[in-house]
Amino acid sequence: MKSKLLIAGFIALATTAMLKATPNPQLNYHVDRFADIEVLRYDVPGFDRLSLNQKKLVYYLTQAALQGRDILTDQNCRYNLAVRQTLEAIYTNYTGARTDDNYKGFELYLKQVWFANGIHHHYGNDKFVPTFSQQWFDSQVRALGAAKLPLAQGETLDSFLATMDKVIFDPTFMAKKVEQGEGKDLVATSAVNFYEGVTQKEVEDYYASIKVPGDPTPISYGLNSKVVKRDGKVVELPYKVGGLYSDAILNILYWLSKAKEVAENAEQASTINRLTEYYASGNLRVFDQYSITWARDTESRVDFINGFIEDYNDPLGMKGSWESIVNFKNEEASHRTEVISQNAQWFEDHSPIDDRFRKPQVKGVSAKVITACILAGDSYPSTPIGINLPNADWIRAAYGSKSVTLENITEAYDIASHGNGFNEEFVIDEPTRELLEKYLFITDNMHTDLHECLGHASGQLLPGVDLSVMKSYGSCLEETRADLFALYYLADPKLIELGLLDNPDAYKAEYYKYMLNGLMTQLMRIELGKDLEEAHMRNRQLIAGWCLDHGRADNVVELIKRDGKTYVKINDYQKLRGLFGTLLAEIQRIKSEGDYNACAALIEKYAVKIDPVLHKEVLDRYAKLNIAPYKGFVNPTYVPVTDAAGNIIDVTITNNEGYAEQMLRYSRDYSPLTHPISK
Ligand code: ZN
Numbered sequence: 303m304k305s306k307l308l309i310a311g312f313i314a315l316a317t318t319a320m321l322k323a324t325p326n327p328q329l330n331y332h333v334d335r336f337a338d339i340e341v342l343r344y345d346v347p348g349f350d351r352l353s354l355n356q357k358k359l360v361y362y363l364t365q366a367a368l369q370g371r372d373i374l375t376d377q378n379c380r381y382n383l384a385v386r387q388t389l390e391a392i393y394t395n396y397t398g399a400r401t402d403d404n405y406k407g408f409e410l411y412l413k414q415v416w417f418a419n420g421i422h423h424h425y426g427n428d429k430f431v432p433t434f435s436q437q438w439f440d441s442q443v444r445a446l447g448a449a450k451l452p453l454a455q456g457e458t459l460d461s462f463l464a465t466m467d468k469v470i471f472d473p474t475f476m477a478k479k480v481e482q483g484e485g486k487d488l489v490a491t492s493a494v495n496f497y498e499g500v501t502q503k504e505v506e507d508y509y510a511s512i513k514v515p516g517d518p519t520p521i522s523y524g525l526n527s528k529v530v531k532r533d534g535k536v537v538e539l540p541y542k543v544g545g546l547y548s549d550a551i552l553n554i555l556y557w558l559s560k561a562k563e564v565a566e567n568a569e570q571a572s573t574i575n576r577l578t579e580y581y582a583s584g585n586l587r588v589f590d591q592y593s594i595t596w597a598r599d600t601e602s603r604v605d606f607i608n609g610f611i612e613d614y615n616d617p618l619g620m621k622g623s624w625e626s627i628v629n630f631k632n633e634e635a636s637h638r639t640e641v642i643s644q645n646a647q648w649f650e651d652h653s654p655i656d657d658r659f660r661k662p663q664v665k666g667v668s669a670k671v672i673t674a675c676i677l678a679g680d681s682y683p684s685t686p687i688g689i690n691l692p693n694a695d696w697i698r699a700a701y702g703s704k705s706v707t708l709e710n711i712t713e714a715y716d717i718a719s720h721g722n723g724f725n726e727e728f729v730i731d732e733p734t735r736e737l738l739e740k741y742l743f744i745t746d747n748m749h750t751d752l753h754e755c756l757g758h759a760s761g762q763l764l765p766g767v768d769l770s771v772m773k774s775y776g777s778c779l780e781e782t783r784a785d786l787f788a789l790y791y792l793a794d795p796k797l798i799e800l801g802l803l804d805n806p807d808a809y810k811a812e813y814y815k816y817m818l819n820g821l822m823t824q825l826m827r828i829e830l831g832k833d834l835e836e837a838h839m840r841n842r843q844l845i846a847g848w849c850l851d852h853g854r855a856d857n858v859v860e861l862i863k864r865d866g867k868t869y870v871k872i873n874d875y876q877k878l879r880g881l882f883g884t885l886l887a888e889i890q891r892i893k894s895e896g897d898y899n900a901c902a903a904l905i906e907k908y909a910v911k912i913d914p915v916l917h918k919e920v921l922d923r924y925a926k927l928n929i930a931p932y933k934g935f936v937n938p939t940y941v942p943v944t945d946a947a948g949n950i951i952d953v954t955i956t957n958n959e960g961y962a963e964q965m966l967r968y969s970r971d972y973s974p975l976t977h978p979i980s981k
Contacts, residue, residue: 303612303690303758303780323713323743331718333936334961336413338827340930341683341961344714346675346938349955352630356604357953358564360628360675361940363606366557367626367678370608371419371968372975373547374624374679378420378479378615380495381469383976385421387452388466390969392442393962395450407434408442411470416965417683417934421469422479422493424684425827425836425932429477429493436471452976480617482774482835484906488617496621499531505618508536509770516766519696521586524620526610541610542584547624549974551581554608569599577608593692594701600668604630605706607691612680614837619776625679627689627708629672635709639669639751641800643705649756649791654883659894661762665702669755672706676937683934687712690754695769698759705755707747715933716743723927728823730862730869734814741803741811748802749788749812756791757784760890767896775901777837778909779893782844786886789816789845793879810875817859817878818870820846825917826924827931833910840909847908849881861916868919936964 325331326345334341352360375382389412398405411432418424432439440463443451448459468475476493483491489502497505509523527538528546541547543555558574558581565571576592579585589609599605606629610622642649646664653660677685690705692698729735758780763769772779791797793809803809820842827839834840850859858877861868872878892901924931938957942950959967969976 303693303754303784323716325717329957331714334413335930336410338931339414339417340718340933341417342714342718342933342935343957344674344710344935344938345957346673346710346955348630348632348673349675352603354950354952355564356566356630358942358950359561359566359604360630361942361950361953362557362561362564363604363608363626363628364676364678364937364940366554366561366608367606367628367676368968368972369550369553369557369974370624370626370679371682372973373541373550375419376547376975377495377621377623378418379422379476379493380498381465381476382415382420384452385466385469386415386969387976388443389415390966391446391450392439394966395446396442404434404438407432408439413961416961419680419682420479421476426829426832427479427481427835428829428832429473429479431473432470436467439470440467480615480835482617484902488774492617494615494617494621495528496616497529500529500536502618504531504536505529509620519590520694521590522620522622522694523586524618525586525589525613525622526584527621540584541624543582545584547975553974555581558608566602566604567599569595570602573599581609590694590697593694593697597668597692597697597701597704600670600704604628605672605704607689611691611693613693614777615680617774619770619773623680625681627677627681627685628675629706629708630675632671632673632709635671635707636669638748638802639671639705639707639755641802642751643667643669643755645796645800646756646759648796649787650760652794652796653760653787653886654790655761655887655890656894658764659761659890661699661760664759665698665700667702667705667755667759669705669707669751671709671751673710674708675940677935678937683936684932685711685935687715688750688754690758695763699762703759705751705759707750707754709747711935712743712747712750714935718933719929722929724929727923727927728818728869729814730871737807737811738815741805741808742815744803745792745808745812746815748797749785749792749816752788752791753784757787760787761894763896764894767894769893769896771896771898772901773898775898775905778840778844778905779889779901781838782841783886783889783893785816785841785845786882786889789813789882790879790886793875810872813875813878814870814872816842817846817849817872820844821850821861821870822868822916822920823924825912825920828912828917830914830917830921832912834912840905843912844905844909845882845885848885848904849878851908852884853877853881867923868916936961 329343329345331342333343372383393412411430414430415421422429443463453462479493481488481491487502489497489505527540529538539546543551555578558578562571562574565574573595576595580588580592608626610624612623613619613621615623646667650661650664688707690703692703725735725738769776792812797803798806824839824842834843853859856877858874860871862871936959938955939959941954941956943952943954945951
């Protein structure tokens with residue numbers, strides 16, 4: 303499970319050293335700006351202090367990470383790779399005027415496709431609308447000729463072009479990456495490439511037929527496969543060596559084998575072994591063994607994820623999108639998360655939920671602050687800021703989970719947003735702005751720590767409850783639960799007692815921001831007239847809207863108008879904390895009992911619909927600030943330094959690559975799944 307960035311705008315540079323994000327003067331954090339996107343750069347402080355072996359390990363793992371890019375692109379939609387190759391062929395062969403409107407529209411579209419790893423918005427899920435003409439596109443494609451295009455075997459240029467036209471220009475064809483609308487066939491109406499030629503009912507019947515009832519250690523059904531029909535029967539095509547994505551997986555395995563040679567310890571080597579075995583066989587029991595071994599390895603400095611992990615892109619919440627993040631532990635900052643995880647049982651015991659839903663023993667919640675070295679697959683260029691894995695509930699209960707906060711990423715966001723005018727526009731008054739400047743960076747990071755390390759790991763299901771009944775509501779429910787857990791405890795005096803915060807009012811910074819974001823400012827990411835779809839956005843509006851509603855009698859929170867502008871005003875922070883606790887108890891009950899009806903009712907009431915008047919106001923005020931609602935990153939490049947005999951004697955970092963430059967290099971050097979075409 304991932305935490306995504308709450309908000310793109312706050313300035314939050316605190317005054318004390320412990321709380322501060324320090325810019326690297328050598329680094330230009332701003333890389334590119336287009337559509338609703340800003341591309342940034344992140345620093346990798348401390349890499350040069352790793353041992354040679356650790357540097358080699360990072361290098362090999364980053365290579366393994368980059369080899370999976372095509373997998374994710376293909377998972378997002380089965381036309382994506384052909385579209386990307388075609389666009390890149392036009393881009394690199396174009397000789398016309400670069401000031402031409404069609405060319406500029408085309409370049410924008412390509413940048414969007416790169417960013418989203420496909421033709422649908424990475425967050426909003428809608429298909430991009432091209433602002434260049436189909437006629438211009440057709441003439442460019444014809445000018446390239448068949449040899450420079452990714453035609454399938456035996457395909458004519460005409461039929462290839464007809465397909466591309468439909469995929470790019472027909473707004474009704476594959477209009478949505480992930481459909482979540484109530485009452486629709488979520489499989490048939492979603493463009494994701496996890497299913498082909500099957501209905502939602504056929505998929506659900508198929509999985510119901512293979513699930514073992516009452517299995518206390520169920521595999522993650524359907525995590526690593528595509529579901530299709532063969533001879534009238536529903537079958538799974540696994541992602542594995544010799545199966546789907548074999549060529550990419552073989553390249554990943556090559557680099558994993560190099561990584562294993564320089565593993566830091568036996569535990570880590572055995573984690574890599576298990577992962578290798580799983581990629582080779584596609585066996586989900588082996589994936590569980592890998593997950594357990596991985597969760598137990600808390601000693602290694604360098605760590606990574608690489609595989610089919612999160613299921614947010616599947617409307618049925620089963621299929622894992624491919625991703626990889628390589629990182630090493632930030633020893634200093636990890637003190638904070640270590641203190642939190644050492645006290646996990648205290649937090650579990652005191653959480654405001656029914657005793658039946660409480661874990662009698664919280665197992666091994668390990669938490670650390672990490673420095674990300676590479677972002678790949680579903681975590682690139684848009685990235686989470688916190689991750690908690692493994693996802694399987696029974697593994698978490700029996701073996702614990704690993705939770706990380708990506709602090710060099712949150713620092714980059716923070717540094718890049720300095721001085722953008724957001725707080726002045728949306729925060730109600732100067733004292734609140736001062737509070738945010740002083741305490742938001744630390745309380746926001748701590749919110750992520752608590753969400754990942756304790757929130758997701760907390761609570762238990764009643765015996766026999768199968769969460770797959772929650773369907774498309776499952777992710778939102780889980781994120782709501784983890785957020786509420788974090789919010790509730792941010793205001794707890796325990797954090798002062800543990801020395802994690804030095805001011806009993808610090809939590810108010812995060813409370814204010816959370817309510818402002820959930821009630822108003824996150825709407826800047828949504829087009830007027832649309833509903834909320836993404837699980838994290840839904841969960842934030844659910845929490846904020848529910849508290850606004852249920853706090854009305856006591857006037858806990860209100861939306862006030864001043865000079866025609868709406869502001870969030872929090873009148874009673876302690877009562878707001880009480881509301882977070884009450885809602886947490888209810889959300890935990892819903893999860894523990896598997897109460898689908900209550901879950902659907904809450905989400906449909908608070909998390910989906912948007913007030914159109916307020917929405918328009920937010921968009922208008924936001925537009926004046928010219929802040930990109932979404933941000934993502936280019937990666938640094940790791941360069942091995944070799945001696946005369948070819949041995950790696952050091953690994954250095956370069957960190958000045960442009961956005962298009964990096965995307966084209968990745969397409970050239972890390973594209974095992976695309977058809978080779980002549981240059
Ligand atoms: Zn989460």
